[in-house]
Amino acid sequence: MKIIDLSQPIFNGMPVYPGDPGVVIKEIHTLEKEGWNLRNVSFTTHIGTHVNVPYHMNNTGKRLDLYDLDRFIGKAELYTPGMKYFKNKGVTFSSTNITKEIADQLIAFPPKFIGLSEKFEFDIALEKLLLDADIISFENLTNTDKLPASFNFYGVPLNIKESDGSPVRAFAIM
Numbered sequence: 001m002k003i004i005d006l007s008q009p010i011f012n013g014m015p016v017y018p019g020d021p022g023v024v025i026k027e028i029h030t031l032e033k034e035g036w037n038l039r040n041v042s043f044t045t046h047i048g049t050h051v052n053v054p055y056h057m058n059n060t061g062k063r064l065d066l067y068d069l070d071r072f073i074g075k076a077e078l079y080t081p082g083m084k085y086f087k088n089k090g091v092t093f094s095s096t097n098i099t100k101e102i103a104d105q106l107i108a109f110p111p112k113f114i115g116l117s118e119k120f121e122f123d124i125a126l127e128k129l130l131l132d133a134d135i136i137s138f139e140n141l142t143n144t145d146k147l148p149a150s151f152n153f154y155g156v157p158l159n160i161k162e163s164d165g166s167p168v169r170a171f172a173i174m
């Protein structure tokens with residue numbers, strides 16, 4: 001079994017989407033003083049490697065906590081031009097960004113989920129189209145160049161009530 005970590009680290013002062021509040025990680029207890037180490041963290045639900053659900057772009061869209069955990073894991077394939085999509089498999093975009101043509105194909109034959117390499121940024125209008133079609137998306141995946149053509153994907157979010165998304169610890173198992 002081989003595991004490939006697909007997650008960006010979250011750290012104090014890391015780069016964020018323009019206009020979003022910065023990441024703040026602050027030590028509030030120490031082993032020496034209180035007998036344990038504890039940090040307070042402050043960041044958005046779309047920081048680092050994260051998942052987007054329809055509520056992110058639509059006030060009537062499905063919220064994160066309404067999805068079964070099964071939607072965030074499963075067999076996945078790297079995108080290749082002309083490939084067929086299956087509702088029980090995810091698609092990861094490693095060397096190609098999602099165009100309008102690709103988005104239309106994804107909507108016509110929705111996969112279980114999609115993942116986008118950290119090398120690319122979603123076009124906001126296309127991201128909204130995909131989310132409105134209930135195609136959840138993972139963003140800022142790292143190490144996608146190390147993925148084989150087919151793999152098992154895991155990107156389980158935090159269980160944030162009524163959320164629009166969540167950071168994930170994403171990884172692939174072969």
